[in-house]
Amino acid sequence: MRRFSFALIVLLCAAGTTGAQSAAPVDEHTETIKTLLARLEKVEKRLAELEARQPAAGAPAPAAEPFAGAQDKPGTQAAAVEKREPAGMTHAGMGQGAEPPPSTFPSLKLSGFADINFSATDEKNVNSGFNLGQFVLHAASPLSRKVSYFGEISFTATATGYNVDVERSIIRYDYNDHFKLSFGRYHTPVNYWNTAFHHGSWLQTTISRPEMIKFGGRLLPVHFIGLQAEGDIPSGGANLGYSFGVGNGRGSIISRGGDPGDVNNNRAWLVSLYSRPARLYGLQIGGSVYRDKITPGPGQRFNELISSAYLAWTRETPEILAEFANVHHSDVNTGRVFNTHAFYVQLAYRLPFTEKRWKPYYRFEYINRPTTEPVLGITGLLGSTAGMRYDISDYAALKAEYRNTKRGPGQPHINGLFLQTSFTF
Template identity: 30%
Template sequence: MVTAENVNMNHWQKGLPALLNASLAGLLLTITALAQAESDGVPLHGFADAGFAAHSRNSSDPKGFNVGSLDFYLTPQFDNNIKGLVEIIFETTSTGEVATDLERLQMGYTFSDNATLWGGRFHTPYGYWNTGFHHGAQIQTAILRPRFLDFEDKGGILPAHMVGLWGTGKVSAGDGKFTYDAFVGNGPKISMGPDPASLTTQTIGTLSINTAGDNNHQAMAGFNLGYEFSGMMDGLRLAVHALRGDVEDDNVTGALGTSLNKTEVSMTGGSVVYQANDWEVLGEYYRFSNKDKSGTTGSHSSWADYLQVGKFLNGLTPFLRVEKTVLNQQDNYFSMQESGQSYARQVLGLKYDLNQKASLKFELLNSKFSAESGRTASSYRSLLAQYAFRF
């Protein structure tokens, strides 16, 4: 049986000394290269965080003190039209290993104030959170992202990253502006990986970015259309989003290597954002109507949403967030993911800005996971603390 939070994101078995040596060598090489880039006039930015976690006994999440991530990013500007963005992150896994990842590598061309085309690896522009924030913890109010919107290697159920093309811009309309994002690229796959205990293929996995090419040769595409108000409604943005593409897992059968599970993922939804008058209101809704393309189970409906409300008070930002998912376990896209279990979570938090570049955060979480086919019900409470800064 699969428990709700028994998620091991790193299934690779490596010797710890060799891994640490490789990670440290990679870190030193990266810092050297970034320092050279800074001396050449390319702005260097970064984020880092460390924290503490305590959970009730029903949780298998790591407890105690932890090192979060060290995030570097560059924003080279080659002329008025050509620009880039590079983000490299070093982070600890749930087993204490150090992982290095090229999170974003974007090359862009600005045609006008209304249109920019990006190519490379970027954050998939659905909703608000996934592009409004990134891997640097200091810029977001909360310690944790909404669970279902987390990054792929953290258990997110949506492709947080994509390799492809992304067009984005704003167009004046009345007193406000229409915003648009349109993207096409490699859809993700569900990576099953070897079981750490038996080295056999696992029965469930995690989303994996197809960085080197699309495993099923079928692109994923989507859009995000919004309107930013001004005047008396300044700070309000309403938007709708959609995404569609085929997703398979690593399990194959037959002489031609046909995937055992292939799903046409079809997502629609909307978002509301209000950031003005010292208020922060963030809300997103996702509706899934996924079609089983490898079997005969038909189409399956699921949904997920969250709402977060915070108030800035002289350096303090208390906030409350509720999030909930109802994920159909007859849908292979969710049943094959370790984090594809339905849940509800309430978060009460506080962010204290020491200055513009350093923050202390505290969160109380109450998490409840549903009893579903192949999964057991569980509930637990958590206390989290984090110190995050940027430079």
């Protein structure tokens, strides 16, 4: 900088000499040089101040902050879920995390979920006490840069031992963000809850799933065996996504999917669309259509059409989940039509004190089934659930719920207290 100043002064002096030879007044050039020198001095001082504020050239740069999820306080359930589930979870339940180098294929990763429960109700002929919930294992492995596998196995306690089920088994090819093709056994993308909260009750705010989509339930098909295409739809800030599947419909036991094959040689199909607006982070709205032909008994044939819509706001302050589904059955033999409606609304709020460990919640749910409906074999429901979740750590929680339910006309209200500790490992 000093050399630059000296060179400038020399040039100015030379200019002054030339001006003098041109008969310009010497005093005028002298004043000009003084003004320029004063300005130069101010610039040099300003540069010196700026250089003093900057770290030395050889000083190490500040360390980059760790991944945001690692800094979340205990009790931030949503962040903890992101840490347990692979990044970019989709309807298939598989991630889009960073691709490992080719030398690590395959690269198996195991994780698990478990819960222990206590229940006490005033329902007649129902015992109260402790019970072991589902023990669930997840296995995920990339097979190449474009191919990955995900599996889920559950162990459920029964009176005679344990039932072991393959809940999900999926191999997926990722062509790009707009098209991913997978084959296997899925959680049917027939509504939001079934694709957001899988086996492992720690994942969900509440102890229980809504009645309309409970495991082993008959209203909506929880599992689907076939192929599925999914991806993003170029849509700017609307962030649209889709899912399309073709596979076996409901099994001979209507609460189960057609794992060994389709019972009536008619494929089921489904379409799901959703939006995650960029300006409303945490909001997802969507809907789906599911079509099948079912044969619940000898000589019985029904066309089944399930339509659903949902809104989910998952910012935790608050959390809002609302879903509606209509199950339409038309008797092929008689032409009679039956519609069963179901919906729930769930509200929760992560409290700001004690490191955001406390999360109260409330859910209202309703199912209206015509008494003459011949397929589903379920009762109606009017129910309320109020509870509190306390996150012991990022990976373990305590929950307490009070439930009041009424099933069908003329049935009494049932009151119950339910406690649970759930965790992931």
